[in-house]
Amino acid sequence: MTILVFSIILFIGALVAGLLGSLTGLGGGVVLIPLLTLVFKVDIHYAIGTSLISVIATSSGAAAAYVKEGITNIRLGMFLELATTAGAIGGAFLATYLPTAVIAILFGCILIISAALSFARPADPITIGSPSALSQKLRLNSSYPTAEGEKQYLVRNVVGGFFMMNIAGIISGLLGIGSGALKVIAMDNVMRIPFKVSTTTSNFMIGVTAAASVGIYLHRGYIDPGLSMPVMLGVLGGAFLGSRMLTKAKTASLKILFALVILLLAAEMIYNGINHTI
């Protein structure tokens, strides 16, 4: 297989990953690393670096649209980025010391947890009652546009959410994924903000979180242009197509199908990790 053929196949794979990730809301990054390591036999460090790049591309592209619609809670995002960036740097350092097999097993486990979490019903947002002192001091309570006009919401358990975000940041830096599922859980179930706000705010933070660990990956030579080029362009193209199709396609059954694919890939990653064949 020549570089040209390899690049074209990678591009198509990344396009499909980006499309499915965007349609199902599970993110394209989660299948990229198994695709690169299991199918193309790429070293996992290169795969993580490549995935981080594609995560920045898709999250920034999508965030541009959400931010303009006024759904994203930028203050909440900025505040929680303190936790995610610090975590991401810790995670990236950890990745350089952990053996490949351990990273593969961890990746498989996180993949399974993320897929399962994405099916959890989000807790109802809190709209009434008195705001907590900390959320008021940080001006986190806000409103977002809905079909029935602007809706107010309150942010609960700021400290708990901050802690969860720190863990999400570590995982992002360690495994090169956006860990969007964990971020949404932190905001939905811990901080109790509306689902639409938590998904867009989580997406808003992913780019900065990944940028924090990319520096470390870059210095260690984990970011390869030959791999990143087809993957970044493919994922971005797929995500763009997905955002155009989102209103028309039925996504419930697609989501279950994609989650099954993820489970299979996760099992394969864990199996290969245990057998040290990755």
Add this chain to the structure above:
Amino acid sequence: MGTMKKSPGEIQDADLEKVIGNLLRYGVLTSSLVVFAGGLVYLIRHGGELPQYHEFRGEPDKMKKPTLMWEAICRGEGRPLIQLGLLILVATPIARVIFSFVGYLLEKDYLYAVLTVIVLLVILLNF
């Protein structure tokens, strides 16, 4: 933000949202174009060779140091041009943090200006 004072001519969260949205959009667009151009050059020059990614070997200095990268781009190499595009991509969310900092200063929201600077330092000190 319903709790904010609103007077004409003053910088508000909505203005910041618009600027940040545009910044992200054009950052991703620019980097994609540069990566695409670099990709074309790379495939024309090396498309017939065999890929070697099975073992991790790291990257040469011209993929890491901006001055060496630029020299290689001027020699017409594709891979450093792709890498430049990737750097533009990574710079996009970082530029977003810098814009937010300026925005919060103009809004006179000093608490958030400080929080933003801390995030910026965490990122830049590790780069």
